[in-house]
Amino acid sequence: xxxxxxxxxxxxxxxxxxxxxxxxxxxLDNDPSLTFSVSVTTRGPRPGETDGIDYFFISDEEYQKLxxxxxxxxxxxxxxxxxxxxxxxxxxxxxxxxxxxxxxxPQGARSVMASCPDCVSIFLLPPSYESLxxxxxxxxxxxxxxxxxxxxxxxxxxxxxxxxQYVVVNDNLELAYDQVSAIITAExxxxxxxxxxxx
Amino acid sequence: xxxxxxxxxxxxxxxxxxxxxxxxxxxLDNDPSLTFSVSVTTRGPRPGETDGIDYFFISDEEYQKLxxxxxxxxxxxxxxxxxxxxxxxxxxxxxxxxxxxxxxxPQGARSVMASCPDCVSIFLLPPSYESLxxxxxxxxxxxxxxxxxxxxxxxxxxxxxxxxQYVVVNDNLELAYDQVSAIITAExxxxxxxxxxxx
Numbered sequence: 503x504x505x506x507x508x509x510x511x512x513x514x515x516x517x518x519x520x521x522x523x524x525x526x527x528x529x530l531d532n533d534p535s536l537t538f539s540v541s542v543t544t545r546g547p548r549p550g551e552t553d554g555i556d557y558f559f560i561s562d563e564e565y566q567k568l569x570x571x572x573x574x575x576x577x578x579x580x581x582x583x584x585x586x587x588x589x590x591x592x593x594x595x596x597x598x599x600x601x602x603x604x605x606x607x608p609q610g611a612r613s614v615m616a617s618c619p620d621c622v623s624i625f626l627l628p629p630s631y632e633s634l635x636x637x638x639x640x641x642x643x644x645x646x647x648x649x650x651x652x653x654x655x656x657x658x659x660x661x662x663x664x665x666x667q668y669v670v671v672n673d674n675l676e677l678a679y680d681q682v683s684a685i686i687t688a689e690x691x692x693x694x695x696x697x698x699x700x701x
Numbered sequence: 702x703x704x705x706x707x708x709x710x711x712x713x714x715x716x717x718x719x720x721x722x723x724x725x726x727x728x729l730d731n732d733p734s735l736t737f738s739v740s741v742t743t744r745g746p747r748p749g750e751t752d753g754i755d756y757f758f759i760s761d762e763e764y765q766k767l768x769x770x771x772x773x774x775x776x777x778x779x780x781x782x783x784x785x786x787x788x789x790x791x792x793x794x795x796x797x798x799x800x801x802x803x804x805x806x807p808q809g810a811r812s813v814m815a816s817c818p819d820c821v822s823i824f825l826l827p828p829s830y831e832s833l834x835x836x837x838x839x840x841x842x843x844x845x846x847x848x849x850x851x852x853x854x855x856x857x858x859x860x861x862x863x864x865x866q867y868v869v870v871n872d873n874l875e876l877a878y879d880q881v882s883a884i885i886t887a888e889x890x891x892x893x894x895x896x897x898x899x900x
Contacts, residue, residue: 688887
């Protein structure tokens with residue numbers, strides 16, 4: 503049997519604190535067909551970060567040039583630093599036959615969904631707003647003002663979950679991971695991506 | 702968290718001998734959200750078959766009346782006996798919140814896909830024509846002439862695999878089952894069927 507496959511772009515999004523990063527890392531660890539896209543950023547490298555691996559560290563001027571060239575599938579400026587996902591990065595990896603997964607905030611996810619309509623889009627939901635609050639405070643990485651801002655954003659983001667193709671509730675991490683993993687397994691079998699030839 | 706789900710109709714098809722029945726039975730054994738539809742037939746009950754459980758056994762006149770009433774999602778006459786899947790059966794089970802799985806030949810599958818465009822459609826492929834031949838002869842339930850007729854049909858059926866949403870190669874039964882099962886898990890998480898409300 504001969505077969506051909508078309509690579510896919512997978513967008514995993516959800517409100518801050520829902521556990522996107524954990525599921526994303528677990529997917530990359532377990533499925534060798536998946537890879538990530540190295541983003542660009544205008545912030546400086548933190549200790550231990552390597553250019554081209556953690557990020558492509560670029561200047562504000564280079565960033566503005568890329569924006570002008572429409573080089574991003576999504577980009578955003580947060581607290582004075584800019585970040586973006588390069589079309590060239592995503593395309594290069596997909597041309598190698600890899601499926602690219604993006605762990606991305608809802609604003610960026612909507613940009614990607616608009617520019618890549620055949621991407622696979624998954625939105626993660628918390629079981630409750632209270633659980634999201636507890637996770638954000640438990641993470642202990644942000645001050646209370648920032649946490650409250652994120653919780654405020656979460657309401658609007660969650661109301662737009664229906665814009666994604668799939669929704670998964672992250673109440674139990676194992677179960678949520680299994681559901682996301684099943685979505686990726688299923689999407690690989692779609693007749694618009696998988697072309698087996700019986701001989 | 703409150704949630705609502707919309708039931709789905711799942712069509713599993715493929716050429717004769719591909720292993721549809723085995724995967725179908727395993728799905729019904731393992732996923733309590735799934736159920737089957739009892740078909741009607743004009744043939745008489747075989748020893749051990751019970752009316753309303755294995756089939757609804759009906760007369761030719763009753764069958765013709767149902768055809769005239771457009772009561773079937775699919776129906777066919779094979780070797781002088783008629784078979785059909787009743788719309789009322791499928792709808793009744795879906796209204797109870799169950800997902801209905803049909804194990805059905807490609808001709809019937811195309812009828813179902815035409816009348817229920819939001820069904821989930823999965824086509825099973827053999828790894829090769831030779832493997833299909835071996836399975837049909839190994840099953841030992843049909844005479845060689847009938848087997849060759851089925852193998853002849855298989856070519857045309859396999860060429861239409863792209864009409865289904867998903868295609869799964871049944872080379873290794875466990876792997877094929879896991880892929881079909883992942884498709885069903887994924888489809889349950891689709892935002893047009895699953896409506897969770899975060900509170």
